[in-house]
Amino acid sequence: MESLRLIKAGGALIEDPEACSALLDSFAAIQGPKVLVHGGGRSATAFAARLGVPVKMVEGRRITDSAMLEVVTMVYGGLVNKNLVASLQARGVNAVGFTGADLGLILCDRRPAGEVDYGFVGDVRKVDVSLLSLLMDKGAVPVIAPLSHDGKGSMLNVNADTIAAEVAEALAACYRVSLEYRFEKRGVLAADGSLISEIDSASFQALKSSGTVSGGMLPKIKNALDALGRGVSEVYIGETLIH
Amino acid sequence: MESLRLIKAGGALIEDPEACSALLDSFAAIQGPKVLVHGGGRSATAFAARLGVPVKMVEGRRITDSAMLEVVTMVYGGLVNKNLVASLQARGVNAVGFTGADLGLILCDRRPAGEVDYGFVGDVRKVDVSLLSLLMDKGAVPVIAPLSHDGKGSMLNVNADTIAAEVAEALAACYRVSLEYRFEKRGVLAADGSLISEIDSASFQALKSSGTVSGGMLPKIKNALDALGRGVSEVYIGETLIH
Numbered sequence: 001m002e003s004l005r006l007i008k009a010g011g012a013l014i015e016d017p018e019a020c021s022a023l024l025d026s027f028a029a030i031q032g033p034k035v036l037v038h039g040g041g042r043s044a045t046a047f048a049a050r051l052g053v054p055v056k057m058v059e060g061r062r063i064t065d066s067a068m069l070e071v072v073t074m075v076y077g078g079l080v081n082k083n084l085v086a087s088l089q090a091r092g093v094n095a096v097g098f099t100g101a102d103l104g105l106i107l108c109d110r111r112p113a114g115e116v117d118y119g120f121v122g123d124v125r126k127v128d129v130s131l132l133s134l135l136m137d138k139g140a141v142p143v144i145a146p147l148s149h150d151g152k153g154s155m156l157n158v159n160a161d162t163i164a165a166e167v168a169e170a171l172a173a174c175y176r177v178s179l180e181y182r183f184e185k186r187g188v189l190a191a192d193g194s195l196i197s198e199i200d201s202a203s204f205q206a207l208k209s210s211g212t213v214s215g216g217m218l219p220k221i222k223n224a225l226d227a228l229g230r231g232v233s234e235v236y237i238g239e240t241l242i243h
Numbered sequence: 244m245e246s247l248r249l250i251k252a253g254g255a256l257i258e259d260p261e262a263c264s265a266l267l268d269s270f271a272a273i274q275g276p277k278v279l280v281h282g283g284g285r286s287a288t289a290f291a292a293r294l295g296v297p298v299k300m301v302e303g304r305r306i307t308d309s310a311m312l313e314v315v316t317m318v319y320g321g322l323v324n325k326n327l328v329a330s331l332q333a334r335g336v337n338a339v340g341f342t343g344a345d346l347g348l349i350l351c352d353r354r355p356a357g358e359v360d361y362g363f364v365g366d367v368r369k370v371d372v373s374l375l376s377l378l379m380d381k382g383a384v385p386v387i388a389p390l391s392h393d394g395k396g397s398m399l400n401v402n403a404d405t406i407a408a409e410v411a412e413a414l415a416a417c418y419r420v421s422l423e424y425r426f427e428k429r430g431v432l433a434a435d436g437s438l439i440s441e442i443d444s445a446s447f448q449a450l451k452s453s454g455t456v457s458g459g460m461l462p463k464i465k466n467a468l469d470a471l472g473r474g475v476s477e478v479y480i481g482e483t484l485i486h
Contacts, residue, residue: 050293077340078318079313079320082342082345086397089396095345099328101332103337135346135374138377140346149329149332151332153329153332
């Protein structure tokens with residue numbers, strides 16, 4: 001099976017011009033099939049402010065009302081995605097930008113309102129990478145924005161880590177997939193700031209119980225372990241190998 | 244040769260919800276290969292106003308400085324394009340949104356500053372529809388925004404009529420292409436408001452000399468005649484057949 005690297009690049013890496021340029025240089029240098037999944041939350045927040053669209057967050061997660069859906073569709077699907085595509089084309093990479101709506105790549109259900117109504121936020125129902133694989137066979141490199149659709153005509157805001165994991169799992173049917181969460185930190189850090197180089201299910205439980213790992217890192221590691229259970233060959237969070 | 248219909252839908256058709264819905268219903272009903280090219284100028288102007296980005300026009304053409312390039316990249320490439328894709332997916336059409344940067348579809352040169360500096364505006368240098376055709380063979384339906392790139396990392400604003408004509412000409416190598424400019428008017432109108440049903444090169448000269456046709460309609464008809472000279476089988480402007 002051919003190897004494929006799927007890189008999810010967090011907001012700070014994409015939105016700082018120097019960090020983004022370095023990321024794209026190293027991404028362009030990867031040989032063989034590859035996919036880039038990006039965020040863009042800081043830009044969305046900045047444009048929302050300029051447009052007078054209130055930013056509402058609950059426990060670090062964005063509430064996406066219809067005005068915010070317009071903002072993220074513009075910023076993730078347009079500004080961030082197309083500038084990454086143009087920047088990769090300039091580096092000789094035949095990049096092609098997608099959301100989950102394009103080619104029916106990712107079908108989502110709008111998350112039902114519970115204690116919190118997250119608005120136009122999607123949970124993944126189905127991923128179809130058949131035409132994506134066809135393009136990759138011809139050397140095309142997908143650049144995927146954290147957006148999808150509900151199959152009924154509405155776009156939806158989707159967590160970029162989740163999109164990365166779902167697409168990685170679907171591609172694992174035809175490739176040996178390495179899923180790599182790249183962000184502004186070195187990886188999963190211990191209490192003393194040192195890098196934890198490897199984590200497995202057992203050590204994750206210990207890190208969680210001791211409180212060494214907390215906050216947004218918990219779902220990231222959980223996603224990683226889930227992806228490994230669903231055919232992905234290896235997962236990195238920064239430089240930390242999850243296995 | 245298989246027939247293909249390439250519909251270019253003008254701004255008013257795309258930006259009025261009822262007109263857009265009717266357009267998408269009829270587009271979805273087209274059998275066989277098809278392509279949608281869209282505008283979005285009114286939305287870009289509206290978002291520019293909300294963002295405090297000054298809109299500068301010279302002879303009806305938009306000056307695209309770096310702030311306006313951000314706006315059109317967001318609005319054309321994100322908001323308008325992705326909502327069209329989601330709306331078509333809901334109608335059972337396997338739509339996929341592109342700019343000219345994606346898959347290296349359209350390579351442009353930034354227009355040199357002459358008497359007027361149009362800013363980040365592109366003139367088409369090269370069109371490559373090889374991967375686009377591959378996707379269409381599998382039933383995918385391209386939805387193309389009026390944007391492209393310069394091959395050096397910058398997106399560029401490109402006239403949507405021009406993109407439609409250039410892509411139609413490139414596709415004429417493998418399809419019998421009908422290029423159709425659809426907009427809010429019935430077609431090319433005579434001085435008394437009646438529809439001119441057919442125009443050829445000779446009658447175009449007469450219409451131009453007499454002043455019956457003027458303004459933005461002149462380049463539209465000229466583009467149409469050029470496309471016919473470059474392999475496109477038929478061109479419609481509204482309901483007017485150009486041949």
